[in-house]
Amino acid sequence: MTPAPGGRTSTVDVLAVFAALRRRAPLLLVAVALGGSLGLGNALLATPMYTSTATVLFSLDRGQSVNELVQGANYAQTLVQTYTEVATAPVVLGPVVSDLDLGTSPQLLARSIDVKAPLNTTLMDIEVTRTSAPESARIANAVAAELARAVASLAPEDTEAGITVRTIAPAVTPVNTSSPNKPLSLATGLAVGGALGIALVLLLEVVLATTTDRAAVGRATSSPVLALVPRSRAASEDRDPAVVEAHRTLRTNLSFLHRRGSSHVVVLTSAASGDGKTTTAIALARSSASTGQRVLLVDADLRRPVLADRLGLLASAGLSTVLTGRVTLDDVLQPGPGGIDVLASGVCPPNPSELLASTEMRELLELARSRYDCVVLDCAPVLPVTDAAVLARQTDGAVVVVDARRTQVRALAEVDLRLRSAGAAVAGVIINRTARTRSSYYGQRRSAWWSGRRTGLGRGGRPGTGLRSGAPVAPVAPVAPNASVASNASDA
Ligand SMILES: Nc1ncnc2c1ncn2[C@@H]1O[C@H](COP(=O)(O)OP(=O)(O)OP(=O)(O)O)[C@@H](O)[C@H]1O
Numbered sequence: 001m002t003p004a005p006g007g008r009t010s011t012v013d014v015l016a017v018f019a020a021l022r023r024r025a026p027l028l029l030v031a032v033a034l035g036g037s038l039g040l041g042n043a044l045l046a047t048p049m050y051t052s053t054a055t056v057l058f059s060l061d062r063g064q065s066v067n068e069l070v071q072g073a074n075y076a077q078t079l080v081q082t083y084t085e086v087a088t089a090p091v092v093l094g095p096v097v098s099d100l101d102l103g104t105s106p107q108l109l110a111r112s113i114d115v116k117a118p119l120n121t122t123l124m125d126i127e128v129t130r131t132s133a134p135e136s137a138r139i140a141n142a143v144a145a146e147l148a149r150a151v152a153s154l155a156p157e158d159t160e161a162g163i164t165v166r167t168i169a170p171a172v173t174p175v176n177t178s179s180p181n182k183p184l185s186l187a188t189g190l191a192v193g194g195a196l197g198i199a200l201v202l203l204l205e206v207v208l209a210t211t212t213d214r215a216a217v218g219r220a221t222s223s224p225v226l227a228l229v230p231r232s233r234a235a236s237e238d239r240d241p242a243v244v245e246a247h248r249t250l251r252t253n254l255s256f257l258h259r260r261g262s263s264h265v266v267v268l269t270s271a272a273s274g275d276g277k278t279t280t281a282i283a284l285a286r287s288s289a290s291t292g293q294r295v296l297l298v299d300a301d302l303r304r305p306v307l308a309d310r311l312g313l314l315a316s317a318g319l320s321t322v323l324t325g326r327v328t329l330d331d332v333l334q335p336g337p338g339g340i341d342v343l344a345s346g347v348c349p350p351n352p353s354e355l356l357a358s359t360e361m362r363e364l365l366e367l368a369r370s371r372y373d374c375v376v377l378d379c380a381p382v383l384p385v386t387d388a389a390v391l392a393r394q395t396d397g398a399v400v401v402v403d404a405r406r407t408q409v410r411a412l413a414e415v416d417l418r419l420r421s422a423g424a425a426v427a428g429v430i431i432n433r434t435a436r437t438r439s440s441y442y443g444q445r446r447s448a449w450w451s452g453r454r455t456g457l458g459r460g461g462r463p464g465t466g467l468r469s470g471a472p473v474a475p476v477a478p479v480a481p482n483a484s485v486a487s488n489a490s491d492a
């Protein structure tokens with residue numbers, strides 16, 4: 001997960017991980033099912049193996065007193081450890097191979113034999129694993145017998161206390177296979193599939209995470225979420241009550257961030273094209289004007305201006321015309337909807353960034369500030385061009401619009417970084433086109449965690465879009481530092 005700026009509690013991270021796993025549950029299920037199938041398939045295809053065990057006892061032939069017997073037992077225990085090696089040596093397995101006519105070498109046969117000496121005993125288990133059940137028992141018994149002979153021949157001739165090896169539990173032909181273990185293979189496959197699935201989900205979360213909700217935005221920027229604007233169902237967003245309500249919330253929350261009585265100048269920008277800057281700028285301007293404020297809406301997107309077209313105004317004379325000194329502000333102001341004044345873009349200049357960074361622009365903003373309560377500048381996106389960054393540092397701050405399904409957390413973090421590096425303040429973030437729930441109109445909080453709605457890749461969106469989610473739709477107040485702010489529901 002992208003680390004939270006300023007550090008978040010681990011609880012948030014854990015919840016975010018669970019939310020991510022829940023959102024991508026289908027992917028996780030596929031990974032688990034695939035792992036389980038591979039595990040089971042592997043077990044079904046594997047050759048069945050049978051294991052037989054012969055147990056032998058090492059003992060001393062002599063010893064009268066208790067003391068001698070104890071010493072003898074200790075001596076035998078020490079020898080058992082050594083003879084575990086002897087049991088798979090050619091001196092033992094050579095005769096076994098030839099007696100049973102196994103058609104293999106002692107070295108190869110040794111690979112199917114496992115010799116164990118249980119601790120603090122003089123016992124030895126000779127386990128033989130073969131593809132044939134009777135053969136495994138025959139070999140285990142033959143190794144036990146041959147080991148007894150080898151021990152007798154290897155023992156020092158002049159010792160009084162001779163070591164004897166007796167088979168106390170001969171190997172019997174096993175009925176069940178020792179491997180493959182189908183339940184174990186299935187469980188291992190499921191576990192490995194699940195672990196890989198979780199890793200994949202977390203990787204996708206880091207790579208593709210979109211700004212679906214406050215938590216995701218919080219991972220990219222420390223700025224508050226000013227409003228969550230639902231995806232509009234109406235032909236025009238300003239006819240959708242839930243959208244209008246969200247824009248009112250935006251206005252109210254923005255006003256909380258500014259000193260009462262002072263005018264404020266904000267830049268609307270985003271990471272990429274089409275995130276909803278112009279739509280939000282118009283809505284914010286109209287909403288502010290409806291409270292009696294004097295509002296100027298400026299098309300500062302000097303590369304792809306659309307504001308005048310959207311409002312049915314003239315685009316040819318406006319900001320660029322004023323900045324190049326050919327006309328004054330009053331000459332090109334146009335009345336817009338809801339009593340706002342609109343400054344269109346004017347003809348697209350070849351050097352938008354220079355114009356927006358010019359002294360003329362600064363003077364124009366000062367003039368606008370002196371005449372209006374609220375100045376809203378619709379600007380180009382941050383990532384492709386520097387216009388928004390150079391303009392925002394001359395204003396009270398930038399408001400960044402993110403598309404809930406498309407703008408990635410990484411992109412928002414980059415926007416935040418670029419704006420701040422340019423010396424601009426980031427007033428807040430608007431999450432646009434959030435998924436709708438039935439509770440949208442009532443302002444109830446529904447987090448991605450609680451909503452449990454599915455997410456998918458770019459459905460209904462533009463190419464290469466990110467995630468959908470049951471992100472909170474009827475929004476709540478942003479977490480503005482030192483500011484009390486309204487939710488969509490409570491804002492009026
Ligand atoms: N909340 C919303 N619900 C549904 N449609 C929306 C919403 N917000 C914006 N749109 C639509 O998305 C499209 C792009 O919006 P807009 O022009 O405001 O984006 P932009 O960021 O200004 O784009 P550009 O970078 O090209 O200037 C428009 O058709 C607009 O009507």
Ligand SMILES: [Mg+2]
Pocket residue numbers: 277278279301306378
């Ligand atoms: Mg635009």
